[in-house]
Amino acid sequence: MPMLGLKIDVDTYWGMKNGVPSLLETLKKFNLKGTFFLSIGPDNSGRAALQLIKNPLFLKKMMRTNAPALYGWKTALYGTLLPAPMIALSFPEIVKEIIAGGHEIQFHAWDHRRWQDELPRKSEKWIREWFAKGIDGFEKLTGKKPTAFGAPSWTIDDRVLTIIKEYKFEYLSCTRAKAPFIHESISVLEIPSDLPCFEEIDAQKEVSIIADLLKDGKTHVLPVHAEVEGGIFQNQFKELLETALNRNIEIIPLKVIKDKLDIKNLPSRKYKMELLPGRHSPCAV
Numbered sequence: 001m002p003m004l005g006l007k008i009d010v011d012t013y014w015g016m017k018n019g020v021p022s023l024l025e026t027l028k029k030f031n032l033k034g035t036f037f038l039s040i041g042p043d044n045s046g047r048a049a050l051q052l053i054k055n056p057l058f059l060k061k062m063m064r065t066n067a068p069a070l071y072g073w074k075t076a077l078y079g080t081l082l083p084a085p086m087i088a089l090s091f092p093e094i095v096k097e098i099i100a101g102g103h104e105i106q107f108h109a110w111d112h113r114r115w116q117d118e119l120p121r122k123s124e125k126w127i128r129e130w131f132a133k134g135i136d137g138f139e140k141l142t143g144k145k146p147t148a149f150g151a152p153s154w155t156i157d158d159r160v161l162t163i164i165k166e167y168k169f170e171y172l173s174c175t176r177a178k179a180p181f182i183h184e185s186i187s188v189l190e191i192p193s194d195l196p197c198f199e200e201i202d203a204q205k206e207v208s209i210i211a212d213l214l215k216d217g218k219t220h221v222l223p224v225h226a227e228v229e230g231g232i233f234q235n236q237f238k239e240l241l242e243t244a245l246n247r248n249i250e251i252i253p254l255k256v257i258k259d260k261l262d263i264k265n266l267p268s269r270k271y272k273m274e275l276l277p278g279r280h281s282p283c284a285v
């Protein structure tokens, strides 16, 4: 049976507060489970404004996706004119609802924005502390350690993998590769998001584009953002779920894919960094 994994990233305070409840309702309506990757710590989204000056591709993406409509103007000021609010740590009751809904819950970030914009310039010490604070917060919220990590904006480097190894994650979802593989240097399974995100393709056509990609009968992972599919694209998301269900595609959390993979026969290799269509910075593939 063909399978579609839902990798749901929560990147912002707005997404945790508004997007997650909306997605929980949608998933409940269809009786589906997904994997929520949570940002735990500060929402420094406002710092993205600095990127507008530094990276013209980012400005293009902001214009195309109508970012203020996606996240609201307040989000655009967090960490600059307004203090950065905590993301998952501000909403322990929503975290409980995710768990009560039977969904998988995993670790996405401590400070999503800074990782996304500044990782190459940060020290190994900074990365270590980022993981320590994020996983500590995750444990406070869920009573458990995460068993998987999905890197913000699919950005990793060799230092990150070395630190990851110490956490003994069961799998990673840190890349946009086309198929699962083993991260060579640390022997850890990678379950990539192989499909495009809604905000990377034409808003009007995305449902049919993604639906077409599902026709091959293989296993796929859709990257979902609480801010997008739990916000302005919620109807398109429902439409896509309906289309997939009508085609007898099983929609599942990533841990189910992990359990079904023939791990011994997966290729082992190093990730590469690549600029994908619709993105403003390179992703691991």
Ligand SMILES: [Zn+2]
Pocket (backbone or CB within 6 Å): 009, 010, 011, 108, 112, 151, 152, 153
């Ligand atoms: Zn993210």
